Amino acid sequence: MNGRRAVTLVAWREIRERLRSKTFLASTVLILALVGGSAFLGRLLNPQKTYNVAVTAPAPPGIDAALQRAAQPFDNAKVHVRVVSSTAAGRRLLEDRQVDVLLVLSHDHLVFRDTVDPKVAAAADTAVRGLRNELPPSPELTSSTLHPPQETSDEAATTVAYAGSILLFISLAFYGQWVISGIVEEKNNRVVEVILSTVQPRHLLAGKVIGIGSLGFAQLALTVALAAGLLLAGVFDAPAALSGDIALVIPWFVLGYALYAVAYAVAGALASSQQNAETAGQPVTYALIGVYWAGFAALSSNPDGALATLLTIFPLSAPLVLPARSALVGVPLWQHALALVLVLTTIYLLIRFAGRVYAHGLLHGGPRLGLRAAWRLARQH
C-alpha cells in the first residue's frame, strides 16, 4: 500500500472513532459552553460603561441630559459630566485620567488623551447638535488628542500575537495529551502488531498525528468561530482594527500545532508499555513551558536582542515567538524563511525518528528506551 493511502486510512479511523466517543463530544460541548458562558458572564459583570466628560464653562443647560440621551445607543453607556472653568483645567483633568474627554464648546472641539474614541465623539456630536437645534447651525465637532496618537493597529496586532501564543501554548498542551494517549493505548493493547504487518511505523504515526491533530484543530476552530461570532454579535467588545499581522498567527499556529503533535508522538513512541500517557508526555510539556517563558521573557526585555532572534529561528520556539516578535518589532524576511524551513525539517525528522523508535520499542519487548539508545537508533540506517 502506498504511504498516503495508509496515512489517510489511519487518520480517518482516528477521526471516526473519536467522533463516536462520548468524551470527545462532551469536551466539545463543554468548551463551547465555557466560551459562550464567559462572554455572557463578562457582560453581566461589566454591564454598563460610563463616559466621564469635562465640559468648559459656561455649559449650556441640558447638556448633561443631551449627552446622556446620545450615549444611550452606545453599549447603554452612562455619562458623567463635570463642568470645568477653563480649557487648561479640563486638560489637567484629562491628563490625570479623571475624565475621558474634554468638550470645549466655545471651539466646537473635543480633546482626548491619546486615542480618539469614536463612540464618545459620535455621542458628543449628537448631543451638541441636538442642543443647537434652537441655535444657529454650527459646524461639527473637531477632535484632537493631548499626546500624539499611538498606532492603534500595532497595539491590536501585538494583542493578537500574544493572545495567539497563549492560545497555541494552551491548545498544544491540551491536544498533545490526546496524541500521546492515542499512541500509548494502541501500544498497550497490542493491536499495533497486526497493523505494523501492513503499515510502516512512520505512516501509522503520521496518520495518528494527522487524525487526532485535525480533530483537535477542528474543535479549536469551532471554539474560535463561536468567539468570533459572539464578537460580531457585539457580545464581546470589538477590538480596534487588526493589521495584517493576524494573518501570520494562523499559519504559525498550524505549524506549531503540527510540530508539537509530532513531538508528543515521539514521547508516546518512547514510552514503555507500562508507562501512562501523562508521565510519558512530561518532557515535551516541560520543553513547551520552557520555550514559552523564554520567549515571553526575551520579548518583554529586548525584542531585538540576540536571544529573541535565536528563539525566532529555533524550531521549538519559533511558532510561539515569531508571530509575537513580528508584531512587536518586525522580523526580517530571511528569519521568516529560515524558521519555516527549520520547523518543516524538524517535523519531517521527528516523524521518521518516532517511527523508528516506535518499531524498535515494539520489536524489543518495550522497555523504556533511554535517550542515548534512542539517539543511536536515530543515527542508524
Next chain:
Amino acid sequence: MLTVADIQKRFGALEALAGCSFTVERGSMLGFLGPNGAGKTTAMRAVFGLVDLDAGELLWDGDPITLTERLRFGYMPEERGLYPRMPVGDQIEYFARLHGLETPMARTAAADWLARLGLGERMGAKVEELSHGNQQRAQLAAALVHGPELLVLDEPFAGLDPVAVHTLARVLRDEAARGAAVVFSSHQLDLVEDICQDVAIIDHGRIVASGDLATLRRSSQSRRVALQLDGAPPEWKPDIAGVQLVDRHNGDLRLLVGRDVDPDMVLAAAQRTARVVEFAYGPPSLDELFLELVGK
C-alpha cells in the same frame, strides 16, 4: 510458496533463531512445532517484518518479502490485539482496507467472514463487549478478511473450546483448499496430526525436522508398540534390548522400541507372560516423534 532460509536473530545473549529454514507450499498446511522459547514466535514475526533479522532470507514465490507482499498475507499474532472500543464490523473492514481492499469490497468481506465465524449478529458490538471466544473469532476474521495468499497464525487453537477448535480447523482446511499457504504454531500435537500434512519442528532456533508428517514418522529411529495384556504381572515389561516403557495403565502398555527391533520378538515375549488382547506396531505418533527430537 513461503521460503524461510537460514534466518538468524540474537537478542543479547539469547540466540532466538540460529539458522532456521523451512518452506510452505501454496495449498498446504504446515504445523510449526517446538517447545516454549524455541523461536516459533520470533520466526513468525520475522515474516511480517516485526523482527530485524541478523541474517537469512524470507522469500515469497522466490522474491524477498516486502510490505507489498505482506499486504497479501494474513497474520494472527500470539498476543491478540484489537481496538477494544471499536465496533467489530468496522474493525474488520478497517483491516481489510489496510490490506488494500476498496471500501465496498472490504465491507462485504468483513460481513461475510463475521457471519461465517458466527459473529454476524454482533457486528455492531464493541470488541470489549464480546466474550473471550468471540474476540478470538474476531481476531481470526481480521487475519482472513482479505483472502490472504499466506496465512500465519501463532497458537490459534490456544484457549478455544472443542466446538471452536473444530470450526477453526475446518476454516484452516478450507483456506488451504482455496490455495492459501497456511502455517500455524501449536502445542496440541494430536490436533496438528489430524489436520496437517506437513510439519516443521524447531528447537533452540534450529529446525530439527521438517516435511511430510507420515514420512517423518516412518523415518524415525523408533517404533511404537501398543499392547493390551490380560493377566500379566503388574511390573512386567519385555526384557529386550532397545525396548523402552513409555506408559502403563492396568493391562495397557505403550512401548517405544528401536527401528531394528523385531516386533515378533516383542509379541512372543508378551505371549509367554499373558494373553495378548491387542497388539499394534507402527511408526511413532507425532507426540512421540516430538519428544524423541526435542526431548530432554
